[in-house]
Amino acid sequence: MRPQDIVDYLDVGRTPPTPVSQAWIAAAFCPPELRTEAQKVVLAESDALTDALMKADLVVIGAPMYNFGLPAPLKAWIDNVVRVGVTFGFDRARSDVPYWPxxxxxxxxxxxxxxxxxxxxxxxxxxxxxxxxxxxxxxxxYIGLYESEVVAVEYDEFSDDRLAASISEAEMSVDALVDQLAMAEYPAT
Known part of the structure; x- marks a missing residue:
């Protein structure tokens, strides 16, 4: 147990982020000092999401596979946190590497x-x-979260011994990962 740690829980299934829109893009690509009040309002949710991501030492994402891909609310979260000038930089003058995390x-x-x-x-x-x-x-x-681990449960559609074995294997993997993370030197935030 690490009682000093703070857990910030976000359920994008219950509270989906607003999808990126033309107004969002115009606001995000406008220099911050030139943004109108309306543009600041459009970016307020994204600002909160990126702020939480910036503060996090560990990001845990529960992501079911829907038709081979991500659920739409999770994609909306990604679209809100992958932000020019906030979570990645861009400079056309850097022709060799114009983007950086x-x-x-x-x-x-x-x-x-x-x-x-x-x-x-x-x-x-x-x-x-x-x-x-x-x-x-x-x-x-792309924005700097390079180190990742994946734990998966498979065979959901089969509901047989293979699913039970996959769940058991995933639970053991999560337990081992929790033990490893409990020993990690993360700063208390």
């Missing part, structure tokens, strides 16, 4: 996922169809 270093990402079929893991028969892990790892690494 802006999240503070040392953060970790844990993805807990469930899949109806099986074989979506690395080198699995359906690995090429696993858009959940790519849909999280790629944009989050």
């Amino acid at each position: 802006m999240l503070p270093t040392g953060k970790r990402l844990i993805i807990l996922t469930a899949r109806g079929d099986y074989g979506y893991g690395p080198d699995g028969r359906l690995a090429h169809m696993n858009l959940v892990e790519a849909g999280l790892k790629i944009p989050l690494a």
Whole structure:
């Protein structure tokens, strides 16, 4: 147990972030000092989400696979936190590397996922169809969340011994991961 840690819980299924819109894009790409009050209002939710992400040392995402990809509210969260000038930088003058991550270093990402079929893991028969892990790892690494772990339950649609074994294996993996994280040197936030 780490009683000094603070847990910030966000359920995007129950409280989905507002999807990115044309007004959001116009506000996000406007220099902060030139934003109108209306643009500040449009970005307020994104500001809160990116602020929480900036403060987090560990990000745990529960992500079921829906038709090979992410649920729409989780994609809306990603769209709100991958923000130019906030979580990634951009400068056209840097022709070799015009983009760079802006999240503070040392953060970790844990993805807990469930899949109806099986074989979506690395080198699995359906690995090429696993858009959940790519849909999280790629944009989050882009902003600086490089270190990630995945724990998955498969065989959801089969409801047989394979599902029970997959759940048991996932629970053991989560327990081992919790033990490892409990020993990690994360600052109290």
